[in-house]
Amino acid sequence: MRERIFSLETEYGVSFLSEKGTSDPTKETLVSALRHALTEAIGLNESMYIANGAKFYHDVGHAEWAHPECRSAREIALYDKAADALMALLLPSAQESLRVDGFRGRFLIVKNNVDVHGNTYGCHENYMAERETAWLDHEDYLRLSIRYLVPFLATRLILCAPGRVGLGRRGEQGFAFQLGQRADFMNAVVSRDTRDMRGLFNLGRENEPFSEGGYRRLHLILGDACMSGYGTFLKVGTFGLLLRLLEDLEIGAIPHLKDPVRAMHAVSRDPSCTALLPLYDGRQMTAIDVQRLYLEQVLRYAERYPTSEEERELIGLWSETLDALQNAPSRLFGKIDWITKKSVLDRLLTSNGLSWDTPDLDKHPIRYKLQELDIQYHNVDPTQSLFYKLLRSQQGADALDTLWDVESVRIAQAAPPPYTRARVRGEVIASARRTSGRVEVKNWNEVRVGGQRVELHDPFAFFSPDTYALLNDGKLSS
Amino acid sequence: MTDRPTPPNPEDTPPESQRGGADPMEWLASLARRRSQTPAEPSAEEQSAESASPETVPLRQTSIFGRAPRGIPSPPSPPSSASSAATYRFGSPASLGARPPMGASSPASETPENTPPRPFGLFGGLFGQRPAPRPNTDSQNVQDQDAAAEMLAHLTQTLQNYEQHSPAIVRHALSGLGKVGRADEHLGLVAHFLDSAWEQSVRLAAVSALGNLGGETAIDTLIGLLNDADIVIRWEAQEALDKLLTAPEDQVEPPVRKAEAPPAAPHPEGDARADATSF
Numbered sequence: 001m002r003e004r005i006f007s008l009e010t011e012y013g014v015s016f017l018s019e020k021g022t023s024d025p026t027k028e029t030l031v032s033a034l035r036h037a038l039t040e041a042i043g044l045n046e047s048m049y050i051a052n053g054a055k056f057y058h059d060v061g062h063a064e065w066a067h068p069e070c071r072s073a074r075e076i077a078l079y080d081k082a083a084d085a086l087m088a089l090l091l092p093s094a095q096e097s098l099r100v101d102g103f104r105g106r107f108l109i110v111k112n113n114v115d116v117h118g119n120t121y122g123c124h125e126n127y128m129a130e131r132e133t134a135w136l137d138h139e140d141y142l143r144l145s146i147r148y149l150v151p152f153l154a155t156r157l158i159l160c161a162p163g164r165v166g167l168g169r170r171g172e173q174g175f176a177f178q179l180g181q182r183a184d185f186m187n188a189v190v191s192r193d194t195r196d197m198r199g200l201f202n203l204g205r206e207n208e209p210f211s212e213g214g215y216r217r218l219h220l221i222l223g224d225a226c227m228s229g230y231g232t233f234l235k236v237g238t239f240g241l242l243l244r245l246l247e248d249l250e251i252g253a254i255p256h257l258k259d260p261v262r263a264m265h266a267v268s269r270d271p272s273c274t275a276l277l278p279l280y281d282g283r284q285m286t287a288i289d290v291q292r293l294y295l296e297q298v299l300r301y302a303e304r305y306p307t308s309e310e311e312r313e314l315i316g317l318w319s320e321t322l323d324a325l326q327n328a329p330s331r332l333f334g335k336i337d338w339i340t341k342k343s344v345l346d347r348l349l350t351s352n353g354l355s356w357d358t359p360d361l362d363k364h365p366i367r368y369k370l371q372e373l374d375i376q377y378h379n380v381d382p383t384q385s386l387f388y389k390l391l392r393s394q395q396g397a398d399a400l401d402t403l404w405d406v407e408s409v410r411i412a413q414a415a416p417p418p419y420t421r422a423r424v425r426g427e428v429i430a431s432a433r434r435t436s437g438r439v440e441v442k443n444w445n446e447v448r449v450g451g452q453r454v455e456l457h458d459p460f461a462f463f464s465p466d467t468y469a470l471l472n473d474g475k476l477s478s
Numbered sequence: 479m480t481d482r483p484t485p486p487n488p489e490d491t492p493p494e495s496q497r498g499g500a501d502p503m504e505w506l507a508s509l510a511r512r513r514s515q516t517p518a519e520p521s522a523e524e525q526s527a528e529s530a531s532p533e534t535v536p537l538r539q540t541s542i543f544g545r546a547p548r549g550i551p552s553p554p555s556p557p558s559s560a561s562s563a564a565t566y567r568f569g570s571p572a573s574l575g576a577r578p579p580m581g582a583s584s585p586a587s588e589t590p591e592n593t594p595p596r597p598f599g600l601f602g603g604l605f606g607q608r609p610a611p612r613p614n615t616d617s618q619n620v621q622d623q624d625a626a627a628e629m630l631a632h633l634t635q636t637l638q639n640y641e642q643h644s645p646a647i648v649r650h651a652l653s654g655l656g657k658v659g660r661a662d663e664h665l666g667l668v669a670h671f672l673d674s675a676w677e678q679s680v681r682l683a684a685v686s687a688l689g690n691l692g693g694e695t696a697i698d699t700l701i702g703l704l705n706d707a708d709i710v711i712r713w714e715a716q717e718a719l720d721k722l723l724t725a726p727e728d729q730v731e732p733p734v735r736k737a738e739a740p741p742a743a744p745h746p747e748g749d750a751r752a753d754a755t756s757f
Contacts, residue, residue, distance in 0.1 A: 437620025
């Protein structure tokens, strides 16, 4: 399969710092305030879908943003960034509606994956993938996928992790810096569940929309949300490349990790990227070495198969990132979140004559400042966010990302991806806002326009003759 | 999985009689002879379209055989199959909702004076003041011809900027334009993708779109494709011609029926003869 659909489901932490003597709004109230602001700007009443094709809703104490179907890794990275920017844009109106309802204080939205109570919330990835190959049935193909993709997933933290202060689910295992936020919550190699048994490779919900025809939805739950679009692009894009190799049965010579879950925990707790991971055959390799083996396979593949401009860019970035991780990690400042965050925290410690190895660091008052910066890094409000402050000190006052300019992000806030069915969904929503007509977005693959049902089965189909006919003359095409 | 469609299995090919006769060129020639004897008067719509659009060829003046149909511009150097896969870009900022310069597709009611500024088309005004609801005869309905025009323009813009897109995107745009486009306006655009330098799947989509758009220029082009070097294209062109020429029964006598032998009279010996000759 040359092209595939990519999507992300990003969960945001929402909290409210109430003024003394005022009541605290519930999480549901906070998400409702955001939804109200979003509906006013680019949505429809009583619909969770918005004009850029995404879906926004309350999910177990968090605000969940399910991104529209995108046709490339770069595009999904853009829509992820656009969601962050839109949240920041709507924060004042949400805060105002909370004030009208009697809640006084400061509304905070953070794009991270763990809270101080030890709860984790995800940034799930969705990939359109083939169910089987020419020679392998569904089950055998799944086995092959797990065999060849798990070592990559266990080690990819070095490319895209956001960084976290604290070890263990509640920080009970120590006060130190680790790469991943969800790594400590992963406890299985393969799972169908997403809450109790969290697997590196998830088999659940494979039949959900954009699994039409011979395709399945490959749903990954191990990922962390990235503030940096560069990280999101690498995270999603490298996995998409490996799916291509698998689908063409062009992958091989990948080491077999002895214990992938433990290996992931080890990678997460090793900012030096030098930890040796035990393999089944008795050898040991670092996470960088494992990633290099995948990169070599991709390079060989790219010599024989046609690749898109984006894929070639991605391969180049992957290679540069691994080189920099090995030789000069500081070159990745502003691009890879864990490196950016760690460099700031390191500077704070150094300026106080401390280091991560200082005994009883968890009892030192600086721990509160470190924890505060850890959370502030993920604030979506650019005026408060540590990430944006650092980025802007490097890239200029208006910068939102190293990959995308401000105008592209602004467009993606309201306009859907132009070449997937999200375009059709967005078109009917935007049109209904202009005409006050009745539109229901029943699901990812169905809209009802003026009571007429239009099915959108093909996720690649960015044009729907039926929708066109309904908008043009109010009737379905014959 | 590749993007290239599998050529049809010769065993799946219907018998000649169902495909419009033993020689498709022969029945098309007879069709042309018949037409030249009874030319139909162009409708008022056709006349106005001809006068309004300088790119459109007067429909009754085209020759059916022997040369490329007029009114279809030369393909703008389509990329080779190898480079087409290597040069497209997904999600380029330029392609994200940019309003195309498609004056012909803009609604007639919009003039530069009264068109509201829409920085990126249909979605441009979303953060601004919500416009007052337009009068709508059916409150259930979402009738928005501006939006429909925008959708159509998105298709044409995609095809005009084909070098930014993958073959799959171009195919889908061709298919959509074939279904909702207008022969007098979009035929030339579709015809660009018939050139043999395009990969087969794109050419197939263009042939199918031509068949859906219809019109005599499309028929002429499809007839020309019956001599194409690619058998799959020849087959698709003939399918499109069959569909195009048999659908409106009041205009053209279905060539398939013409080629069929008249039903045989009952044999005086009844079914016995058939039983005797069947094995």
